[in-house]
Amino acid sequence: MDDEMNSMYMNGVWDLVELPHGCKPVGCKWVFKTKCDSSGQIERYKARLVVKGYSQRERIDFKETFSLVSTKDSFRVIMAIVAHFDLELHQMDVKTAFLNGDLDEDVNMEQPTGFTEVGKEHLVCKLNKSIYGLKQASRQWYMKFDRNITQNGFKENTVDRCIYLRVSGSSYIFLVLYVDDILLASNDSDLLIYTKHMLSTHFDMKDFGEASYVLGINILRDRANGVLKLSQRTYIEKILRRFNKHNCSSTKAPIVKGDKFSKA
Template sequence: MLTNLPAGNKAIGCKWVFRKKLKPDGSIDKYKARLVAKGFTQKKGIDYFDTYSPVSRITTIRTLIALASVHNLVIHQMDVKTAFLNGDLDEEIYMEQPEGFIVKGQEHKVCKLVKSLYGLKQAPKQWHEKFDKVILDYDFKFNGHDKCVYYKENNGEHVILCLYVDDILIFGTNLEIVNNVKSYLSRNFDMKDMGEANVILGMKIEKTTQGISLSQSSTIEKMLKKFNYFECKPTPTPYDPNVHLKKNQGEPFSQLKYSQMIGSLLYIANKTRPDIAYAVGRLSRYTHNPSKEHWNALERVFKYLRGTIDYSLCYKGFPNVIEGYSDANWITDNEEVKSTSGYIFLLGGAAISWGSKKQTIISRSTMESELIALDTTCTEAEWIKSLLMDMPMVEKPLPALSIHCDCKATIDLVKQSHTNRKMNRHIHVRYKSMKSLLSKNIVSLDYVKSENNIADQLTKGLSRSRVLEMSRGMGLSP
């Protein structure tokens, strides 16, 4: 609504944003124009207060898809049109009239916003609060460990809803219960029914005879073409185990392009390709000052992806229990003073969660580095188990999540009733934390031989045969 600007108030600006929306195959779907407020001019404590809005973890989405495969659930998808415009504003906000829509004779007046608008600092928060209220009024409950997951159960029928900003995945035991939820949402918001789930966050969801697959083949192809590696000769491994990278002491070699390529790889490694997680994580350490050697290693990842472009995470109906693997690679050369941790969790025969990260503290032995890695794995296991506790189709009580480690000394240390071993404070805190999780039956620890530890690929470069074996163990296949 147009009004005179009250004394003491300041109107924020606005602008039009134009973009093309693409289909999964890369062709143009439609042209979009969106009016956005210049939220960067808002003043905290005057124009807005709290801005936090939760967003679902990618691990949650993979876990739900794995559960859908295990329990044979229906998966549908909806999109909320202009989602942020649904939020109700708590603050009084004035905005300049948009270009092309200035009312003649009232050029001096401003718009008083009665609803939220894209660009406002509080827009995501107001949208989530609105959606939260609407869905809870329909007798849904929210998951205590991912506030963007809602569930409802009635007479043995289950439905789970996962919200990612304006994209909604609906999982149900049958089509009728899914359609009921879709009808309710359509009565409350302007919705686009996408039918059976096809693409979410750039990941292609495909039902197969064996289960459900997740892939990013189209995204990888675009990336390879963008950086001119689509016609390259493929390599069988993402990282050469014989190469020991060191910090560049000279001038950076194409630093900007190196950073862009690392960013593109991280997008893929974090979503569907755990097999390149170590290589990408290791190479990202040199983003600020890459050398020619770093570039050669980076190109190797692209060449590996060219040969494995069709790899996808394949979730099956079994096994229906979660298994975790933990590993660490102690200091490998004189320049490296911190070890690398790696973990991976599988459900339905494929990875739902993984990580490869440089440890934050210095470990004095292989056992200590394995203990630090195991603590990280146990922390993730605790969160995953808590997430599953609020999933209606998961049988309760949940057994302890089995975590496999290839270091007997670390397992024995954590399992024994007490120890006189000297530990620094950082190690001791992790040790006590794991003992607590064991005593509460949240996790269980089991020994696995190094050659069978799937997390091995998340801590170091491996040979061709090992990469193939570990990738299959992660649930990756063409």
């Protein structure tokens, strides 16, 4: 919780102000989550301050909410290109991504439970940046990222606007954005390092190095043989446990995706 509040202060997410006359502040709450790695082991415990966005009023507290993310099909196409051309494949993550988005509307929030400033209990938080839970938070983050990345020589794909490409002579790099997860695929390690540095100057980033686990998908590479495998074993095991089927025997099912079944 202290880490989350430090992120709020570092990003200048809000200012404490008197509640304007006739306005009602939106509430907030703490959400706690256990983050696990690809093997299901606990990686860290996470606390997040979330706005109760369901109390926001359309055209007053927000206007547009639609935000883009890359599709799983695009992800598979990029993985095929990575395998075919033996590209470098690295992964990055944006810390507290939504806090980077700038707000166009005036939104006032109650002070967080457990972190009310002494002597200022009557004041509310006037939000300067978007925050998790706001209906427009995801959109504002995407708009900010898109603006920064296109100003730095990247061009968005016309079919999937969360896939970006930058070409420099014979070198090129793909950037895949899925909310706050970023995949970088390049044929030039220097261009890869430059892109990482550029991203880190604009946003608070985590660099995970070579990609191995992204969007709940394990990436297994055998570069010597030009093989790249995708596995969702962790997700499958999670679903089996959820429906109490994890101890069932497995068998091969000769079914192709898209097969239609009839009564016959």
